[in-house]
Amino acid sequence: MEELEDTLSLDEYLIGNREATFLLKVKGNSMQDAGILKGDLIIVERGKTPKPNDTVIIEEDGDYKILYFPKKSKTQINVVAVVTAVVRKLK
């Protein structure tokens, strides 16, 4: 955002590509240092091309996993989506 405005639509602020946006519930603390904690809701965008160090969702043996997209990888990584926002309620 260029400038904090008086009013804001959360939908517009948090979501870029509406058609490609999905939610996931975080079950572990593996991405703690990325600021993503157990219990968080994350907003992800499918089909986005990941850049190195982006937080991404991959699919492995029928499960979704969250990790940093590596700069190099020996094996093929099946990226499903790129994490674009975290939603955490405090109360």
Add this chain to the structure above:
Amino acid sequence: MSKKPKIILHLDGDSFFVACEVSLNPKLKNKPVITGFERGIATAMSQEAKKLGISRGMPVFKIKKLYPKVIIVNSNYHSYEMFSQRAFNIVRRYTPFVEEYSIDECFADLSNLSNPVKIAGEIKADLKRELGIIFSVGLGPTKVIAKVASKWNKPDGFTVIEPKDIPKFLKDLPMGKVWGIGPATSIHLQKLGIKTALELIERPEEWARDNLSKPELERWFELRGESVYKIHTEPNDNQASIQTTRTFPKTKNKEMIFSELSKNIEDACSRMRQQKLKSKKVYLFLKTQEFRYKRAEMSLLSPTDSPTTVLNAIRGSFNFLYDPSIEYRSSGITLSELTPSRNTQNDLFGEVVKNDKKNELFKVVDKLEKRFGNNIIQLSSSLNASKKRGLHAERRLWIPCMGEVV
């Protein structure tokens, strides 16, 4: 009939309900899955389930008994509806002429695009990448032929039927498999000695007019590649239109607000030109700091894709809407009543548009305004416009949940 054949796209979701389930739950991938547990019958089957021999409508108890490995899930229509709307919106990125035919099927008119086959491929790729759902794609000169094409290689099909290749595709196609031909019609045609679609289109027009009912005759034309059925672009009040909105830091500055509108118009017109369209109707709105909408609508004298023409058409209404004591925060333009560029008739403006000299254009607009007065630029009540467009309606944004992540 029509000089240049149309290019109609038909998209058909493969095992759509199951595909939505799989898109949200990777554990279901490549497994025999059916939806419809709550109804007690299979409402959709994955390819793997189809291979086992399960068909739509088969009772769940029977499936459980015969195929214990099949995964049976509840239908979640709300979620399917979401995927469906998203899919149609993806198609609308490329053309406003989209007909939502059913939850997992749509038609679109790609005739105005410079490379329709490539665009169809991009639409299919977007749908797969962004929604995780595979649609079979068919392209043809008519809706009926586009339907034949999308069915041709299902699942995951991509078939283009050019007018000259039609006979090849219709040779072994039983009439009963043609879109809109029911069992009764199919029997009627059999009595006339027609079993395949090719046999129908080989009959001469005179025979067709003498022997066929109206819907049969329409199919005779459509199957020959001559378009009869139009694309119905109004699914739920959503007229085919191109919209742009801009939000800006709140301001009372008239010049600034008008320049935002001018950017709206430039964006919208450039999108129209990309899609080779022209518009005959402009809606404009200003949103105030208090979230009030001020609206106006104008009919243009002739369809245009020129930002200068549109800008000039709205200038008067803008002056009318603008109130210097109010702060504004966003503006928007909607261009509707879209027509393909090549069909645009040059009336009144005609000579001048060709000329393409701005000064000339301004002069003519001024002259026309003097001559016709309010007939050129018609203001209608803002209330009416808002009702029509439903911009005030609070819409919740629903987002599908893909479950949990470790």
